[in-house]
Amino acid sequence: MTSLRRTAMTRRTELRRTPMTRKRPNAQKTVAGRRKNTGPSNTVRGLVYARAGWCCEVCGRQLHDGNGWTQAHAVHHRRPRGAGGSSDPATNSPCNLLLVCGTGNEDPSTCHGLIESQRTLALANGWLVPQHGDPASTPVLVAGGATVLLTATGTYASAEWVTP
């Protein structure tokens, strides 16, 4: 009598989870001419948000409740990026940026819309800086009524400046 022994050949093929390979966008690729992706880095944005206390720096309204943004907002360039402006390191420095309510639309009930629609006022208050101007030495009227200088490190410095 031959006993047929069957050895169970258990073969375990492990299901391997292959990590999804993400394609890296060519973020570093620079194209001659204008690109939209010329804004401030996340680090700089963080400095601006902290300086502003997560409030609009022009009207003071709160934009963030600690969990997320509650209002439309924008990081506004005081001196416009302009042609080739993004190559100037000052363009995306905290001294050239303001956290304001509103987005790029021209709604004048928001500070961003106000700045865009009332340029004379915006220039007088330092919310806009002419292309040839220096944002670091141009005082800006901020929420609460103080006139300050914005530093490159994301703080307010006192400005000796009298409102005309």
Ligand SMILES: [Zn+2]
């Ligand atoms: Zn505002």
